[in-house]
Amino acid sequence: MEESLTKTDELIRVRAALLNILEDTDELRRLAVDEKNKTMAIIENLTDGVILLNKKNQVEIISPPALDFLGVKKNEIIGKHLVDFLQKEEFSQAKEALIDENEKRIKSVYKKEVQTKEGLYMEITSVLLKDEIEEKGFLIVIHDITKDRLVEKMKTEFVSIAAHQLRTPLSAIKWTVGMILDGDIGEINEEQRELLEKTYISNERMIHLVNDLLNVTRIEEGRLLYNQEWGQLESLTEDVLNNFQETLKMKNIFLDFEKPKGLPSVKFDKEKMGLVLQNLIENAIKYTQNGGKIKISLEKDEKSVIFKIKDSGVGIPKNQQERIFTKFFRGENVIKMETEGTGLGLYTTKNIVNAHKGEIWFESSENEGTTFYFTVPIMKNN
Amino acid sequence: MMKKILLVEDDKFLRELMTKKLFSMEYDVVSAVDGESGLAMIKESKPDLVLLDLILPGINGFEVLERAKKDPETASIPIIILSNLGQKEDIDKGISLGAADFLVKAHFTPQEITNKLKIILG
Numbered sequence: 001m002e003e004s005l006t007k008t009d010e011l012i013r014v015r016a017a018l019l020n021i022l023e024d025t026d027e028l029r030r031l032a033v034d035e036k037n038k039t040m041a042i043i044e045n046l047t048d049g050v051i052l053l054n055k056k057n058q059v060e061i062i063s064p065p066a067l068d069f070l071g072v073k074k075n076e077i078i079g080k081h082l083v084d085f086l087q088k089e090e091f092s093q094a095k096e097a098l099i100d101e102n103e104k105r106i107k108s109v110y111k112k113e114v115q116t117k118e119g120l121y122m123e124i125t126s127v128l129l130k131d132e133i134e135e136k137g138f139l140i141v142i143h144d145i146t147k148d149r150l151v152e153k154m155k156t157e158f159v160s161i162a163a164h165q166l167r168t169p170l171s172a173i174k175w176t177v178g179m180i181l182d183g184d185i186g187e188i189n190e191e192q193r194e195l196l197e198k199t200y201i202s203n204e205r206m207i208h209l210v211n212d213l214l215n216v217t218r219i220e221e222g223r224l225l226y227n228q229e230w231g232q233l234e235s236l237t238e239d240v241l242n243n244f245q246e247t248l249k250m251k252n253i254f255l256d257f258e259k260p261k262g263l264p265s266v267k268f269d270k271e272k273m274g275l276v277l278q279n280l281i282e283n284a285i286k287y288t289q290n291g292g293k294i295k296i297s298l299e300k301d302e303k304s305v306i307f308k309i310k311d312s313g314v315g316i317p318k319n320q321q322e323r324i325f326t327k328f329f330r331g332e333n334v335i336k337m338e339t340e341g342t343g344l345g346l347y348t349t350k351n352i353v354n355a356h357k358g359e360i361w362f363e364s365s366e367n368e369g370t371t372f373y374f375t376v377p378i379m380k381n382n
Numbered sequence: 383m384m385k386k387i388l389l390v391e392d393d394k395f396l397r398e399l400m401t402k403k404l405f406s407m408e409y410d411v412v413s414a415v416d417g418e419s420g421l422a423m424i425k426e427s428k429p430d431l432v433l434l435d436l437i438l439p440g441i442n443g444f445e446v447l448e449r450a451k452k453d454p455e456t457a458s459i460p461i462i463i464l465s466n467l468g469q470k471e472d473i474d475k476g477i478s479l480g481a482a483d484f485l486v487k488a489h490f491t492p493q494e495i496t497n498k499l500k501i502i503l504g
Binding site: 164167168170171172174175176178179182184207210214218227271 | 393395396399400402403406437466467469470474486487488489491492493
């Protein structure tokens with residue numbers, strides 16, 4: 001009797017304990033559902049498209065903008081393999097961006113640009129999710145950049161049109177002052193000549209700036225290189241150097257040009273590469289004091305021809321070296337020197353070098369000088 | 383005999399300046415303000431040389447050049463493009479259509495332009 005009483009007691013206690021556990025579990029479950037709802041609400045309402053893949057690359061979560069991007073309904077894609085899904089012709093660009101062709105699986109990418117068949121521009125980022133033990137899947141984010149691209153394009157077009165429009169009045173000034181200076185309108189006195197010569201130089205600076213701006217817009221339109229032909233970098237350097245003989249003499253700068261024999265031909269856009277050389281040589285001369293030294297040399301390694309220009313000039317302040325290739329940037333020390341410059345030269349230069357798949361870099365210390373290097377890759381001759 | 387130059391230029395002031403310069407060099411100058419009349423004048427007045435702008439109202443300079451070069455009556459008249467376009471593809475297009483030279487306005491003074499012109503006129 002006593003025994004059965006203790007058993008009943010025990011059963012009651014176990015029941016109470018079980019109920020407790022059940023209640024806790026229920027509470028936790030509710031919390032988990034809450035959390036899931038919150039997470040889903042965030043994902044569903046993001047303006048960017050989001051796709052979450054499990055470790056088998058199957059679609060687990062997908063948000064409305066991502067559904068729009070793929071042009072599917074939710075029930076058509078949940079649980080499907082994304083790799084299989086992207087095999088359709090219309091996703092060829094997304095496929096190329098996201099799928100590792102060799103292994104037929106999703107790969108990590110960062111801000112890769114893709115154009116949809118409707119002509120929209122999307123930026124795709126895909127992140128591998130993993131903990132210490134295993135890979136959990138991928139998070140893919142699709143960001144619509146169509147509007148940004150459009151604004152960028154309008155801005156570039158605006159600058160291009162403005163620059164062309166500016167050239168007409170600048171030509172008028174150049175022609176007028178040029179004719180007066182050439183004596184076509186009659187005699188002028190020394191004082192008038194002096195002022196007009198300064199006017200002419202100011203106007204030339206403006207024409208130069210407009211030319212630089214036009215080059216920049218071409219960089220931004222991505223159609224910088226026009227016609228790449230085989231040629232010798234050293235003979236182009238010689239051609240460009242010829243334009244500077246007078247300036248070098250005027251500033252009494254000693255220029256040494258060292259070129260080894262047997263440099264290979266490389267492929268470049270002659271006009272644009274000429275601009276690179278012109279910018280680098282012009283900078284070296286401009287920022288080197290009278291009586292200074294400049295040394296230009298050309299070398300090659302197995303991969304590229306390397307151009308090197310070393311000056312004994314004012315140098316680039318250490319804290320500004322990072323920004324040297326950005327648009328409109330000019331060093332503080334050279335602004336104080338009141339030298340001319342638009343801040344577009346090295347930006348343009350770097351973009352031209354990079355468009356040729358070359359690299360550009362420099363070493364510089366203030367008041368000692370600067371050395372700029374750039375490379376043009378050697379390609380197989382066919 | 384005085385050589386005759388046809389100037390096709392839509393900007394009034396540039397046209398005046400160039401006309402003045404050409405007169406001072408003792409050329410006979412006629413001018414047109416758009417592509418249509420430019421083309422007509424190439425045919426009618428048979429100039430010894432044409433200075434041709436590219437961005438013109440109506441038919442543009444490239445078209446004027448192309449048509450003038452296709453017409454056997456006018457094909458031999460040298461045409462110098464004088465424009466503010468000047469990217470490599472514009473220049474190549476102009477030369478391949480048969481222009482004798484391509485000058486960017488903002489890069490030459492009237493004196494330099496007439497020097498070029500003198501060379502072509504021989």
